[in-house]
Amino acid sequence: MKIINKVKNLKANGHYALAVVDEGRVYLSGQFSIDPNSGEKKFGTMQDELKQILNNIELILQEAGSCKEKVLKVNIYINDLDKWAVVDSIYSDFFQNHTPARTIATLSKLHFGFKVEVDVIASCK
Numbered sequence: 001m002k003i004i005n006k007v008k009n010l011k012a013n014g015h016y017a018l019a020v021v022d023e024g025r026v027y028l029s030g031q032f033s034i035d036p037n038s039g040e041k042k043f044g045t046m047q048d049e050l051k052q053i054l055n056n057i058e059l060i061l062q063e064a065g066s067c068k069e070k071v072l073k074v075n076i077y078i079n080d081l082d083k084w085a086v087v088d089s090i091y092s093d094f095f096q097n098h099t100p101a102r103t104i105a106t107l108s109k110l111h112f113g114f115k116v117e118v119d120v121i122a123s124c125k
Contacts, residue, residue: 007063009039010056019060020123026064030077030119031056032112046083046115047090050076054094055112060124070123071100077117081106087116 002021005012011030011097012018033042033049034057044050058068078087084104091102100120110117 001076002006004060004063007060008036010034010036010060018111019064021064024123024125026061026122026124028057028060029118031116032114039114042112043118046078046080048091049116050087050115053116057118059122064124068095068124069098071120072123073121074100074102076102076104077107077110078104079110079115081109100102
């Protein structure tokens, strides 16, 4: 098992790993919109936050020896169900022809006041 605690200035902010690689899979903890260079929170529109999160996920996957084309499952947590179409559009632009399994859940409140959080499971083989 390989534990990834930091990629650039992306890191876990509690008692958990940023990602765990085990038996050909990588499990990413929930990601928020964080600037990977400064480590600062980047609040913005749902679109802005999701684009940053997906870019950060790509960085973490690369560190784990994977890529977005190997993502198997995505969980997306949003604070506004009315933004579902916006989320789906950005998600589609990011993954292109790749269609991993996906769940979108609406929560009334996300940590730090973010609008969206995403976690993924991917293959490393």
